[in-house]
Amino acid sequence: MKVRTALLIIAVALTLLLSSDGGALTAGTRPARHTSDRIKFRIVTVEEKGSERNIVSEAVIEGPPNTDFMINLEGERFRMRARFLTDLVPPDALKVRTKLDTRRLYGSSERNLPLYEEDEQNQSLQLGFDEAVVLLPFGGGGGDHRLKIEITPMVTQTSTLPDGKARPLEITILKANPGAIINFEAMKIPHNFVAEVALLEDGREVASGTAPLLIEEPQEINLQKIGSSGEVLIVNLTIDRYARSRPADQVTLGFDVYRRSADGSRREVIAKNWAGVASLDSSLKYELDSRNFNALGKKYELSFRLKLAPGEQAD
Amino acid sequence: MDCKEFREVLDLYVDRELSLESMSAGQSHLKGCAACGRVERQLVLLRNSVKRVVNEFDPPAELTDKIDTFARPSWLRLLTGLRKGSRLAWHKKVAVPMPAFAMFLIAVLSLGVWVMSRRTATTPPGRPPGVRTVTPMPESRGLDLSRFDRGERAAIEKMRLRNR
Numbered sequence: 001m002k003v004r005t006a007l008l009i010i011a012v013a014l015t016l017l018l019s020s021d022g023g024a025l026t027a028g029t030r031p032a033r034h035t036s037d038r039i040k041f042r043i044v045t046v047e048e049k050g051s052e053r054n055i056v057s058e059a060v061i062e063g064p065p066n067t068d069f070m071i072n073l074e075g076e077r078f079r080m081r082a083r084f085l086t087d088l089v090p091p092d093a094l095k096v097r098t099k100l101d102t103r104r105l106y107g108s109s110e111r112n113l114p115l116y117e118e119d120e121q122n123q124s125l126q127l128g129f130d131e132a133v134v135l136l137p138f139g140g141g142g143g144d145h146r147l148k149i150e151i152t153p154m155v156t157q158t159s160t161l162p163d164g165k166a167r168p169l170e171i172t173i174l175k176a177n178p179g180a181i182i183n184f185e186a187m188k189i190p191h192n193f194v195a196e197v198a199l200l201e202d203g204r205e206v207a208s209g210t211a212p213l214l215i216e217e218p219q220e221i222n223l224q225k226i227g228s229s230g231e232v233l234i235v236n237l238t239i240d241r242y243a244r245s246r247p248a249d250q251v252t253l254g255f256d257v258y259r260r261s262a263d264g265s266r267r268e269v270i271a272k273n274w275a276g277v278a279s280l281d282s283s284l285k286y287e288l289d290s291r292n293f294n295a296l297g298k299k300y301e302l303s304f305r306l307k308l309a310p311g312e313q314a315d
Numbered sequence: 316m317d318c319k320e321f322r323e324v325l326d327l328y329v330d331r332e333l334s335l336e337s338m339s340a341g342q343s344h345l346k347g348c349a350a351c352g353r354v355e356r357q358l359v360l361l362r363n364s365v366k367r368v369v370n371e372f373d374p375p376a377e378l379t380d381k382i383d384t385f386a387r388p389s390w391l392r393l394l395t396g397l398r399k400g401s402r403l404a405w406h407k408k409v410a411v412p413m414p415a416f417a418m419f420l421i422a423v424l425s426l427g428v429w430v431m432s433r434r435t436a437t438t439p440p441g442r443p444p445g446v447r448t449v450t451p452m453p454e455s456r457g458l459d460l461s462r463f464d465r466g467e468r469a470a471i472e473k474m475r476l477r478n479r
Contacts (some may be wrong), residue, residue, distance in 0.1 A: 014385040044368065047463075056458060080469060102469050123471050132474045138460075139467025147463040181458050 038084065038167065039065055042152045045182055046139070050144045057177035061186045062156065062168040069186040071149060073137055080137045085192055085216065094127045094153050097265050099214070100148055129153060139214070148258040149182075151273060152195075170216070189242045191215045192309035193251070196253075199223050200301040201293075207233055215239050230262030233270075235302070240275075248279040249314055259292070277308050280314075316340040329358050331450050 027210040038039040061069045065088040073080040085097040100121040106116050125133060135149040161167055169186050191214055198208040207223040216238065223233040234257070241252040257271040270292045288300040308314060316337075321344050327333045328341045345352045384392060 073460070075458075078460050078464055086325070098471055100469055100471065104464070104466070120470055121469065125473055127473065130476050132476055134472045134474045136353065136470040136472070138469065140465040140470050140472070147460070147461060150474070178458050181460070255330075 003270065009278050018301060035089075038062055038156045039067055039088070040156050041069060041086075042150075042151075042154070042155050043184065044150045045177060046148045046150060048144075048146050048148060049306050053223070055130065056147075057174060057182050058174040060172045060174060060185055061170070061184060062167075063174070063186060063188050063261050065167075066191045067169060067186060069136065069184060070266065071151075072183050072185070074181055077196075078137075080101045080150075082135055085191070086153070089126065094129070096127055096153075097123065097124045098122070098283055099306070100135075109196045124164075127153060129155060157193060159259050189215070189244075189310050190312045190314060192312045193239055194307050195219070195221060195237055196305040196307075197221050197223060197237070199233055199288075200299075200303055201295075205299075206252055207305075211234070211237075213237065213239055213306075215242060230250070232260045232262075234258045236268075237304075239306070243277075244280070245315075248272075248281065250279050252277050253304070257288070257302065276304075278304055281305065318351055320333060321348070322354070325351075325355065325358060326462075328357065329362065334415075340459045 019026070023186045040060060043044065043059045045058070047054040047056050052116065061067065066086060068083070068085045068268040070084070071082045073078075073082075079102065082099045083099040085099075087095040087097075089095050100119075101232075102119045105114060105115045106117040118141070129301055132150055132152040135151065137147055137149065140146065164236050169188055171184055172188055173184075192211065193213040196208065196210045198205045200206070209221040211219050211221045213219050218236055218238040221235045221237055223235065226284070236256040238254050239251050240254055243250045243252070252275070254273065256269065256272070256273065256274040259268045259270055260266070270288060272285075274286065277285055278288070282305070284304045284306075286302045286304075288302055290296055290298050290300050293300055321328070321341060324333060324337065328338065331473065333341065349467070381398060
């Protein structure tokens with residue numbers, strides 16, 4: 001009897017354990033992030049006057065990890081476009097890259113044409129899920145009357161609809177702002193890629209390099225020239241934009257090419273501010289001046305092949 | 316020299332203003348031409364008569380002064396007029412009535428003051444010339460952003476949440 005009871009208790013405990021995913025036993029540790037997690041951003045626009053807080057608008061943007069969103073402020077004399085690129089950083093952090101553009105009406109010229117004061121800022125923040133990003137469109141210094149946009153990230157785990165399909169990106173307006181001056185956009189595009197770069201001499205590969213790439217972040221890729229005196233060809237590559245297209249999605253890229261001496265003391269520019277559009281998993285070639293390689297009569301090309309990183313999805 | 320040529324230079328011949336060669340040619344012609352000789356004698360007689368009549372009378376002093384004055388340079392004429400204290404001469408030289416001139420002067424001064432005041436009003440210190448700044452005004456719709464706008468740069472910060 002006692003044995004049977006014990007076995008029954010063990011069976012129930014195991015059942016409970018399996019259904020709860022180990023959460024009860026591992027209360028002291030945070031659960032690992034799953035690919036089925038969704039990230040939710042609660043965006044609250046607050047008017048602060050002294051100690052008073054008045055919520056002007058509230059919205060929630062929810063989507064899979066690496067969801068990007070924009071917050072736009074459109075007044076009659078002031079405009080702000082804030083773009084947020086978010087990337088999950090294991091085990092439990094969020095990398096938020098912000099690109100801020102503001103434009104303010106300054107005055108008018110002698111010919112009565114409007115003059116604007118414009119500003120552009122880029123910033124990268126690493127957040128825990130116990131932190132929030134605060135955007136101050138008009139700055140934070142001086143005065144007791146200011147406008148704040150608080151962006152609080154959180155993780156949810158409901159990523160599928162009742163019929164089993166993946167939940168789409170959602171923007172929910174909980175409180176609309178008067179005059180619709182503040183509006184939101186959200187999108188989910190791949191952020192992680194793998195770049196394979198090769199140097200071809202008369203069509204034959206003589207040097208190559210591979211590196212992971214994060215969208216809108218420059219990455220240096222070293223191409224060691226085979227049989228050389230140690231000189232290294234370096235490609236500084238950035239994926240600027242991802243565009244959905246058919247038959248294959250495309251990326252816009254920009255790059256510079258340098259030659260670095262063996263001891264690393266000198267860098268010589270071979271190509272600067274070159275750009276192009278490449279289809280994923282397709283080769284894109286650029287011809288380089290053979291004089292850069294002291295080999296007249298030979299044809300040198302730089303070949304790019306860009307792919308989605310493992311685990312990254314196009315949709 | 317023939318008669319036609321002589322008649323063309325007759326005045327200069329009588330005034331002895333021809334070259335020696337031309338004078339000699341003229342004299343040679345007169346020796347052989349009675350008609351030209353007669354014309355030459357009549358012209359000489361006419362000139363001598365005019366000189367005699369003119370020298371009989373002295374010109375009026377006022378006329379002499381006017382001619383002397385007219386013959387001087389303009390700056391000397393003006394200076395002479397001011398030294399003499401001749402308001403009449405000054406007025407005549409300016410040739411503009413005083414009320415009209417005064418009004419013109421006032422108009423020019425007013426225009427100058429207006430231009431200067433316009434420049435200082437539209438070009439505050441530190442602003443480029445010709446730029447008029449915008450006075451923040453309440454927005455006509457929705458949230459009034461001008462209440463928060465003090466011209467500062469936008470900022471992004473991190474904030475730790477409570478009760479997480």
